[in-house]
Amino acid sequence: MLQFIRTYAGSWVVKILFVLLIVSFAAWGIGDMIRTGGISSTVASVGKVDIDRAELDQEFRRQMERLRPMLGGNLTTEQARQFGLLDQSLSALVQRALYDQAARDAGISVGPDVVRQRIAEEPAFRNAQNQFDAAQFRSVLRNNQLTEDGYVALLRRETARELVAGAVGAGVTPPKPLVQDLYRFRGERRVAEVVTLPNAGIGDVGVPDEAELTRYYEDHQVRFTAPEYRALSIAQLSADEIAKDIRISDNELRAAYDERADELGTPERRTVEMVLADDEAKAKQIAEAAKTKGLTAAAKDAGTDVITLDNVTRNELPEIGDAAFALAQGAVSDAVRSGLGWHVLTVTAIQPGATKSFEEARDQLLAELRKEKAMDSLYSIANRVEDQLASGAPLEEVAQAQSLPIAKIAAVDSSGKAPDGQDAAPGRPNFAAMVQTAFQLASGATSNLTEAPNNVFYAVRVDGVTPAAAKPLAEVRDQAVAGWQDDKRAKLAAEKAQDIAAKLKQGSEAAAQDVASQSGASFAMTTPFTRDARSVEGLPGELVRKLFEVKPGETVTGATAESQVVARLKEIIPADPAAADATLATVESTVAQGLESDIMAQFGNALRNSYPVEVHRNRIDQFFASGN
Numbered sequence: 025m026l027q028f029i030r031t032y033a034g035s036w037v038v039k040i041l042f043v044l045l046i047v048s049f050a051a052w053g054i055g056d057m058i059r060t061g062g063i064s065s066t067v068a069s070v071g072k073v074d075i076d077r078a079e080l081d082q083e084f085r086r087q088m089e090r091l092r093p094m095l096g097g098n099l100t101t102e103q104a105r106q107f108g109l110l111d112q113s114l115s116a117l118v119q120r121a122l123y124d125q126a127a128r129d130a131g132i133s134v135g136p137d138v139v140r141q142r143i144a145e146e147p148a149f150r151n152a153q154n155q156f157d158a159a160q161f162r163s164v165l166r167n168n169q170l171t172e173d174g175y176v177a178l179l180r181r182e183t184a185r186e187l188v189a190g191a192v193g194a195g196v197t198p199p200k201p202l203v204q205d206l207y208r209f210r211g212e213r214r215v216a217e218v219v220t221l222p223n224a225g226i227g228d229v230g231v232p233d234e235a236e237l238t239r240y241y242e243d244h245q246v247r248f249t250a251p252e253y254r255a256l257s258i259a260q261l262s263a264d265e266i267a268k269d270i271r272i273s274d275n276e277l278r279a280a281y282d283e284r285a286d287e288l289g290t291p292e293r294r295t296v297e298m299v300l301a302d303d304e305a306k307a308k309q310i311a312e313a314a315k316t317k318g319l320t321a322a323a324k325d326a327g328t329d330v331i332t333l334d335n336v337t338r339n340e341l342p343e344i345g346d347a348a349f350a351l352a353q354g355a356v357s358d359a360v361r362s363g364l365g366w367h368v369l370t371v372t373a374i375q376p377g378a379t380k381s382f383e384e385a386r387d388q389l390l391a392e393l394r395k396e397k398a399m400d401s402l403y404s405i406a407n408r409v410e411d412q413l414a415s416g417a418p419l420e421e422v423a424q425a426q427s428l429p430i431a432k433i434a435a436v437d438s439s440g441k442a443p444d445g446q447d448a449a450p451g452r453p454n455f456a457a458m459v460q461t462a463f464q465l466a467s468g469a470t471s472n473l474t475e476a477p478n479n480v481f482y483a484v485r486v487d488g489v490t491p492a493a494a495k496p497l498a499e500v501r502d503q504a505v506a507g508w509q510d511d512k513r514a515k516l517a518a519e520k521a522q523d524i525a526a527k528l529k530q531g532s533e534a535a536a537q538d539v540a541s542q543s544g545a546s547f548a549m550t551t552p553f554t555r556d557a558r559s560v561e562g563l564p565g566e567l568v569r570k571l572f573e574v575k576p577g578e579t580v581t582g583a584t585a586e587s588q589v590v591a592r593l594k595e596i597i598p599a600d601p602a603a604a605d606a607t608l609a610t611v612e613s614t615v616a617q618g619l620e621s622d623i624m625a626q627f628g629n630a631l632r633n634s635y636p637v638e639v640h641r642n643r644i645d646q647f648f649a650s651g652n
Contacts, residue, residue, distance in 0.1 A: 070121035071635030083113040127184035137363030158339035159287035198615035204601040211599025213552035217536040221545040251437040255488040263479035267398035292377035307359035307366035521588035
């Protein structure tokens with residue numbers, strides 16, 4: 025479920041879904057979220073609204089799931105608390121409660137037309153042709169354990185919050201002097217002469233004697249150290265594995281076929297031409313004229329345009345779909361009303377739909393029903409596994425009780441490699457996340473049940489630890505010699521680069537190209553670059569920053585892994601906000617967003633005066649205490 029949501033992470037609808045969709049986790053994880061022990065479960069009060077610890081738990085887990093991919097797929101609850109995610113989660117819930125009450129008291133009401141429009145526009149509900157798909161809409165809700173009524177209620181609240189925020193932040197105008205100064209700073213460009221000296225150009229540097237080699241080996245022992253290896257046992261629970269053993273009767277398949285007949289096969293599509301009018305009288309006038317001279321001519325006479333909707337389904341036309349699909353091809357409708365006004369419709373093309381027979385749809389239905397039942401069982405089994413692990417039951421006992429396969433990994437390092445340098449578990453999905461989890465455990469310890477992408481849960485136990493150890497010099501002698509030689513070449517090349525820099529500093533008349541040629545280096549002139557450029561034609565990002573700190577004619581030096589670089593600033597090209605080709609829109613947008621953010625923060629503080637916020641910190645500490 026979470027992997028599906030992450031697929032659409034950029035969508036506002038999923039941001040709403042995240043608030044409530046992780047209900048499956050409410051019963052496991054941070055302490056025991058069920059036993060109250062006689063203590064009130066309210067963790068904060070915002071005006072007349074109470075925030076329950078279950079809500080905070082859900083939001084906390086949502087924040088953890090958002091951050092977990094940035095940390096290699098693993099994040100413990102204690103780490104999340106240290107990162108401040110618990111406080112951040114509480115702040116988000118308080119903010120929503122403040123906006124909900126502000127919207128209610130302002131009399132903001134979100135009508136069904138707005139809801140329908142937002143649902144139709146949501147990318148998560150669109151098919152491969154980028155058109156609203158009712159079947160996909162229902163599938164998304166079903167996969168995320170939401171009813172249509174529940175989702176609509178959720179969407180109304182979120183839309184009301186957006187209206188409040190939009191009213192407060194509307195009309196923000198960035199100060200012109202600030203925009204211009206920021207444009208000058210961001211838009212300034214510079215040109216540099218670059219001399220690159222490869223370390224390899226130094227040539228033969230000989231070999232170290234035994235004392236030098238030993239000293240190099242000891243000073244750089246980390247380069248010659250075998251990593252820590254761990255032996256692991258991994259128990260895995262996945263929806264796909266559960267689905268294989270699920271039996272579906274013919275009666276269930278036929279019931280599903282009858283229920284989903286509209287979703288199977290290909291829906292009828294039509295190309296619809298439409299004229300939109302402000303009032304009913306004008307729409308009726310256009311409709312009457314269109315029935316004799318055609319919609320295009322009637323629209324032209326009325327001073328309006330014809331809108332063409334290509335290959336749409338009935339469900340993709342909220343409010344007017346029934347009227348459009350009741351027309352014969354070439355017929356003109358009467359005036360039809362919607363939330364947008366009055367419509368006159370005609371159908372110019374019809375692509376008939378096709379419905380799959382039961383036998384044709386059988387395999388598809390079987391897979392869908394198995395997946396749905398597997399998902400229902402998945403979280404139930406996961407809860408039981410989590411409870412058993414929390415009670416201290418051995419991993420093998422838990423796996424046997426819940427029919428989970430256990431995989432043994434003899435030795436793996438923190439990067440997922442075996443001692444021979446190959447992948448320790450080739451082809452195993454989510455193995456990198458499992459390894460990250462394992463390397464945060466003590467020897468003999470078993471992790472909590474952790475969710476991975478694609479409806480997979482796993483628990484990992486560390487069966488043994490082989491500490492990191494330096495390899496003997498005799499075993500890595502060739503590597504040590506090569507490393508000593510590389511460092512020697514880099515040191516000599518750096519000294520030569522300083523000589524090049526000194527020659528360039530002698531005066532602007534010194535030709536950088538001649539200096540480069542005499543030194544066995546290469547020369548290049550950069551194209552103009554801005555200060556946010558990470559690299560420019562072989563110029564490392566570090567030198568880009570340095571070149572914005574010097575004057576024309578001055579030099580800076582730096583290095584890459586394989587070469588030394590000397591750069592002399594050639595030219596500064598100012599950015600003129602008054603120029604004809606100046607594009608200030610991006611800068612204005614950035615400044616406006618910053619101002620809006622400040623205004624919204626101030627508005628949030630003002631709302632706290634109207635709706636006092638009380639946080640029960642002692643309860644939060646007790647409910648979410650480490651180790652509970």
